[in-house]
Amino acid sequence: MPRSRPGLGEAPAWRGLLIGAALLLAAWLLVLPLLVLFVEAFSGGVAAFTAAVTNPDAAAAIRLTLVVAAIVVPANTVFGVAAAWCITRFRFRGRRLLQVLVGLPFSVSPVVSGLVWVLMFGAQGWFGPLLSDTGLRIVFALPGIVLATLFVTLPFVAGQLIPLMGAQGVAEEEAALVLGATGPQMFLRVTLPKIRWGLLQGVLLCSARSMGEFGAVSVVSGRIRGLTNTVPLHIEVLYQEYDIAAAFGVATLLAGVALLTIVLRAGLDLRGEALRVRGSQARLAVAA
């Protein structure tokens, strides 16, 4: 074993200090707020918590959030798979541009992501007069909230799949085609099983964000109580009205979604790791 560079894996005191600092920071920034959240939520007792969560406005917000997620997640899953497919499988003019565009929502402020829809479909917007003729409402209604959420969560599935599919290559797909598979057969039998864990990760992240998005949605929603308030907006309203216990109560729902996402992702990671380990152990056993 060659001695490694000083300071890297050699001095236990340093290592302990660094690990300690990292853990302390994580506890302070991540665990403590979560603890505060749950303590505050139940500060008024379980009955107050239940009342906050089952209040008609809260129920309407939960329903709206679930409806938005039910539209946005499948749509962005299909888009993400299609975009990753095009970017990793074909060489075409505009490929780099598409790749940059897919990541764009990450670098745009959520306020802007919401504002563009108001500027396009609002009463004074580009398509405003057209819409007022047909009577179709987009801004301050469900379609606007869906559009804003679609935009914000667009990169999650594609972002997981592009590096994965790029690394996997196309040899297995080509083999399937030569063996007589049709396009759909190739996708369902070869591609989908290859990308399923990465796809699930992307879908999880996309779901979590579509339910938790605040900024973009707050611009387009108009915050009509019981009508266009999603869960994050409802929490904000409660907080503004100094109904702290209720605000924290409803917030535990979003925290619950986040925790569930973390647990599921960890499970997926472990599973992926186990598959890799099993594969390499088997190869070693064969080689020995």
Next chain:
Amino acid sequence: MIRVQGLSKQVGATRILDELSLHVAEGGFVALLGPSGSGKTTLLRVIAGLEHADAGTLHLAGRPARDLPPGGRGLGFVFQGYALFEHMTVARNIAFGLHVRRPRPPRREIADTVERMLALVRLPGLGDRLPSQLSGGQRQRVALARTLAVEPRILLLDEPFGALDRQVREELRGELRRIHDALGTTTLFVTHDHEEAMALADRALMLDRGRLVGERAGQGRPAGAVVAAHAPQDRPAWPLSPANRILEA
């Protein structure tokens, strides 16, 4: 069986195939030799329908094949990196070409074919393994079995033994020749190993910069065939046969 005429393909400023013509007779076992970048693999992929040529014609078994999909050309392709379906067992890999066929053959028939193929490539009893649990040589045998299960008349192999160590490579060469002779397929394989080409094939074609620049008889002969009267060394180095000279003209 494979007739290629005036095949050209250009990517950017590079000519990968340059009015290439060649002919492989039915039952032939032909090696494609040449330096890297000479167009060997591209030629194979164009014949398989995985890439398209800019110009030229391709006939397989006497029929124009340019516009056929890869799966409709009656050929099998063995990839350099095996390209096994990692999430399927060996048996499912071998059965793939039958599972996607419409109408799908009866279950019993598929199971029989899988068993026959495993026996053919000498891997009986390994049907339940995953590809990740196999050695390189075993993986290559599975790839061959998967390809042969759909009974292709033409077998294309892209550097099939490149990643294997010497002992396994020599063993598999013998197997490939044996299977070719037993099934009567027409085989075209890419290699950069002269010795391998001469030992295995009955004809070796030399490619350079997308053109056919020569050919030579190899020592591989179907069992019972008459061995060439004079050794290949007595001939001028890499002359084109009359058939291919006509195609070139």
